[in-house]
Amino acid sequence: MTATSSEVRLSQLLRDRGYWRWSIATQLIRLPSFMAPIAYVLVSIELLGSPKTGGLLLAVMLVAVELSAPITGRIIDRLGVVKWAPRSLAFSAVARLLLAGLFFIKAPTAVLVAAVIVFSCIGSGAGGVVRVMLGRTVSDPMLPKALAVDSSVVELVIIVAPFAVAFAALFGGVGPLVAMALCTGVGALLFRQPGASRTVPPPEPEPAAAEAETTPEPAKPTGSLWRNPRYLFWLLVAIAFGHLLGTAEIGALPLARSLGLGNAMASAMIAALAAASATAGLLYAWKGNRIRASNTAQAVVLLTLMAGSVALIAFEFSLPLIFIGFFLLGAFTAPINTVRSHAAGHAIPAHRQVEGFAILDTANGLGFALAGLLLAVLPVSGMFAAGVVSTVVVLALTPLLVRRPAGR
CATH class of the missing domain: 1.20.1250.20 (MFS general substrate transporter like domains)
Incomplete structure (x- = not known):
């Protein structure tokens, strides 16, 4: 066992x-x-x-x-x-x-x-x-x-x-x-070097009883990545994740300047995000296995919380709330990155793993780049709001891509 x-x-x-x-x-x-x-x-x-x-x-x-x-x-x-x-x-x-x-x-x-x-x-x-x-x-x-x-x-x-x-x-x-x-x-x-890879066998589908654990609920991967709904879900998660993170990191400096603050304040915003992400990653590594929700459910909740954090920044209520928004965004970054990468591995056919993860990285990069593009055509607050909107679209598509098997 x-x-x-x-x-x-x-x-x-x-x-x-x-x-x-x-x-x-x-x-x-x-x-x-x-x-x-x-x-x-x-x-x-x-x-x-x-x-x-x-x-x-x-x-x-x-x-x-x-x-x-x-x-x-x-x-x-x-x-x-x-x-x-x-x-x-x-x-x-x-x-x-x-x-x-x-x-x-x-x-x-x-x-x-x-x-x-x-x-x-x-x-x-x-x-x-x-x-x-x-x-x-x-x-x-x-x-x-x-x-x-x-x-x-x-x-x-x-x-x-x-x-x-x-x-x-x-x-x-x-x-x-x-x-x-x-x-x-x-x-x-x-x-x-010898020993750099111990060739651990690819993950096998878990029984239905294990679905609630942090181990992904594997869909049976098809030969095509593009006809695999579960993989497409994680692809959209990668885009939304990259867009939200890019919105915060690219938008920090113009946001600080729009509020009449200096470059140092923008750096402090990014530092808050990075510190929260690093801390959350260690906490998730330590206690994440106690979470009983499926990876899909965790991704939906974390994306929702990330979107809420960016919305808090977009409204520009006050500087303390903006910092709280950056900190919370960072706190959800490492966990969703972990969940996404682990679960996606169960949706990619064994013979296309490098390609599958490379496409996910590309999707993440495209989401990040989208934030920069929107900054060129929207005001700063509109750029942050667009990050929230794109995430809402991904969340709305979730029921179409992730369906529970019959009988569950």
């Missing part, structure tokens, strides 16, 4: 060397993405005398990653995750080094753009890769705790990224780009 999620203790995860190897590799692979916005602009200023090329390369990278991630994920699925995931990351590291060399010799902008497209496409499946590798490193009952802890750790990576850029810049103009390549390469090496 295998342990259920309610029987797994957090201490078991924290003593698992395989999990920490995965975590270190994953954070090293993620770090370059968080370094990129500052690194590209800084290197562009230092070597080319203008931030424009850096901004262009960042935009190209984001578009290339979003468009190519599902395709790259499917290729890795077909070639074999264990063998080709580290190789694709290693190729991406080499391409990043090539970009650093091209910057150093002040190559034409078109050449720099081409190099960015190459490494972005090669490494675009990284989000799906790390999630699949986690599923092969820890058992399914331990996954919710592993994902919750990871949701807290990633907040530290976001904080570290600007300092990593500043430190790497001390070693020369292309230092940040070289550091990004090294991070990716070391992460690939850790995934390649």
Whole structure:
């Protein structure tokens, strides 16, 4: 008999060397993405005398990653995750080094753009890769705790990224780009080491009696992701989640300025969100297995609470209430991220896991980008209100996509 999620203790995860190897590799692979916005602009200023090329390369990278991630994920699925995931990351590291060399010799902008497209496409499946590798490193009952802890750790990576850029810049103009390549390469090496993946069998459907636990209520995955209603539900959750989070993070500065406040106040709003998210992730990892609601029910409740938090910000009643809105939004971020990632794994066919998670990452990114687009055409309060509206639409579609099996 295998342990259920309610029987797994957090201490078991924290003593698992395989999990920490995965975590270190994953954070090293993620770090370059968080370094990129500052690194590209800084290197562009230092070597080319203008931030424009850096901004262009960042935009190209984001578009290339979003468009190519599902395709790259499917290729890795077909070639074999264990063998080709580290190789694709290693190729991406080499391409990043090539970009650093091209910057150093002040190559034409078109050449720099081409190099960015190459490494972005090669490494675009990284989000799906790390999630699949986690599923092969820890058992399914331990996954919710592993994902919750990871949701807290990633907040530290976001904080570290600007300092990593500043430190790497001390070693020369292309230092940040070289550091990004090294991070990716070391992460690939850790995934390649023996024991990095223990090939834990894919999760099997649980009996009906276990539906109320935190273990997902698996739909039988079909061959097509796009004809799988349960997967489409989690796809919409990813979009709504990204939109709400993007609304808060992108809208913090214009909101602060519209209230006559400075940049420091906007930073404080984001800090409140990040601190709440990190804390909630650890609490969910510790006590989340006591929640008896299904993952679908948890997602609906958490999305509703996140929308309410953003609405509290949008009404701009007072500065304390705005801060409470940011804090509450952060408090619900790590739990819903955990629930979404765990449950989606049961809705994706075993032979399309990297692709499936890569598409979810893309959906999350599109939701985030939607917030920025709406800021360009709406007032700040309207931008926040739009985040609430998009979530209400997703919640309204839930009954159509998630149906209880007959007889329940």
